[in-house]
Amino acid sequence: MQEKLLERYEYVFEKELLDEISTVGQFRKINKDVPMIDIGDKLTHIPLILEGAVRIMGEDDKENEILLYYLEIGDSCSMTMTCCMEGKKSNIRALTEKDTELIMIPIIKMEEWIIKYRTWRAFVFQSYDSRMKEMLSAIDALAFHNLEERLYKYLRDKAMVTHSPELEITHYQIANDLNTSRVVVSRLIRKLVLDHKIEANRNQVKILEFLPKV
DNA sequence: ACATTAAGTGATT
DNA sequence: AATCACTTAATGT
Secondary structure (H helix, E strand, O other): OHHHHHHHHOOOOOHHHHHHHHHHOEEEEEOOOOEEEOOOOEOOEEEEEEEOOEEEEEEOOOOOEEEEEEEOOOOEOHHHHHHHOOOOEOOOEEEEOOOEEEEEEEOHHHHHHHHHOHHHHHHHHHHHHHHHHHHHHHHHHHHOOOHHHHHHHHHHHHHHHHOOOEEOOOHHHHHHHHOOOHHHHHHHHHHHHHOOOEEEEOOEEEEOOOOOOO
16 A cells, blocks of 8 residues: 555655555555445545546435546545535445545544645645536536537546546446436437547447547 | 347437 | 437347
8 A cells, every 4th residue: 555655646745644644544445336435424534546436426306316527546535525524424426436446534634634734735725626627617518508518528537537448338327427318328429429529339439539638 | 039238210398 | 408119230148
């Protein structure tokens, strides 16, 4: 665990903080598709991702699920960070997208570290900021009723997390994550194919412009 | 060959 | 954009 922690966060956190993380945090290795947090669970720890990715799902007043965002290497969960302060309950559902390694940090340390470590403070704010920006653009797409854009972004995100432009997925699964119907997804997929943005076959979608990160 | 599941199509709201 | 009803295509047993 030490090596990976250093490898991923050596330049993010100061030495003392890294030491404290490795003593106080518990290392966990989780397989693909394992539920970690459900809605209503009390949050006791915040995760720090070392390897793999975690999908964060939200739910509206009905039982409609929607994929909010992914946690990847170097990420933590800003949702957890905020509602964690007072041991509140989760309003999100977390699920491993693939085999994942992470460190769980007890929430009590949150406040302490915010005061104690400059880099931790920066980290918290930074992950806040990036999530906020993501949310804003998501809302934008929703307001414009722009499912096509949402779908394309979804596919790109998924490819990013997988580190591969080729996704093994059905239209039905996509529809579920986007909280829409399969028929609509199929039609939008066909559009994207005609626009030469993707290729699609049964159980498979390939992103054509796959440029690993900006 | 048959059943099951994924994906395509047209019409309707 | 969602839903329905139906077709076609691919896959598994």
